């Protein structure tokens with residue numbers, strides 16, 4: 001396309017993956033890209049693009065490497081990721097028993113002034129040799145002079161020690177909040193310290209317990225990690241996202257602490273506050289914008305909360321306020337309810353914005369995938385969980401359900417638009433192990449999900465969930481932009497779109513499947529600015 005603007009950045013000698021990369025006809029490789037300001041102004045051959053370079057333009061020789069659109073992590077929890085990175089790591093690679101947990105908490109408390117919070121992140125009960133969650137009684141002897149808060153890697157459970165419970169005002173007389181559970185000792189009724197789905201409750205009771213220094217260290221580390229793996233946009237899916245969070249993100253962007261673009265979802269209970277502040281879906285700009293209304297649909301209390309009618313009200317209210325919805329649904333019953341309500345509320349969906357979506361869609365047998373397809377919902381799911389936790393699933397999940405866990409292939413074939421996210425800090429934000437798992441249905445130990453049966457070298461139960469490299473890459477780029485409604489501005493390499501670009505050390509279409517997990521960016525560009533180079 002003709003363009004009279006001078007380019008201030010040209011990328012030459014690349015294999016440029018243009019939008020036709022998804023077409024049956026095969027891959028379309030251009031050689032070079034010209035960027036003016038934050039926008040792609042031309043794609044073509046080396047000589048054509050070189051001629052567009054203005055005085056002082058930067059020219060990058062890509063040495064034949066592959067240039068892809070910047071990747072979109074469509075579901076993660078940015079502040080929790082930063083907190084986990086800046087704080088004490090209690091994840092499965094660092095801590096494998098409650099005994100060990102006690103030791104590192106004791107050490108951490110030793111370096112923390114008395115009375116200040118000691119926080120640990122990412123513990124995994126399934127990885128502990130004791131095979132259970134820790135309790136206040138495990139934590140108390142190790143940290144008698146500090147309140148302690150321990151967050152589970154899933155983000156759905158927290159353990160407080162006795163001082164922590166006291167500060168949060170939780171005792172045997174405290175009633176469970178509507179959507180959370182205070183686990184209690186069966187004999188005495190005393191809280192054990194384990195709290196399920198209570199992060200919102202704790203934020204209300206305790207305010208911010210993280211240390212600012214740790215948080216800023218965490219943001220810096222996170223920023224580096226995202227750019228290093230080629231993520232140029234994230235969608236923050238916090239169910240409690242409120243105006244405060246919006247302010248935090250605004251400040252992070254202003255200070256330049258977070259280079260990637262952020263779409264922050266709005267907690268469904270916060271829509272009134274956003275509206276009063278003059279903010280609705282799509283408000284903000286391409287660096288920080290307000291996204292879908294996030295609704296939680298959980299079984300923490302034993303029954304689905306909210307029920308179908310309550311869910312319908314929430315969806316209708318969000319639509320009425322101008323927001324499409326993103327419904328957290330993991331279990332089959334939740335996925336079915338989400339699909340049913342999204343389908344029946346199609347007429348109230350605000351026009352001109354993005355569609356409604358189902359987050360996770362973890363358990364989804366074929367008939368349910370069909371229902372999701374007919375509902376018009378898109379799905380944002382996490383194949384990275386198959387890579388990182390597939391071995392646990394093989395050991396623990398009911399065998400008949402295993403083939404339909406995170407069913408990327410079946411959903412895609414049911415006509416559902418599927419986008420990928422990491423659900424960080426639940427898993428690592430690196431998209432490449434997730435793409436590897438989506439293409440191969442293989443865990444980090446090399447096992448298949450479900451495990452391969454001995455007499456069947458090509459097990460159809462895994463193959464049905466696999467997608468091609470093209471599909472998987474689309475799910476991390478174009479479909480990510482679609483899922484948040486920014487497909488006109490980003491998601492592929494096209495003239496007029498934002499210059500969010502990633503140069504890769506290996507071509508994903510040429511490496512063997514086992515090497516997909518090891519692809520690494522060489523250069524990451526956001527809005528025409530080189531924000532990271534190896």
Ligand SMILES: [Zn+2]
Pocket residue numbers: 075076077237423
């Ligand atoms: Zn999440």
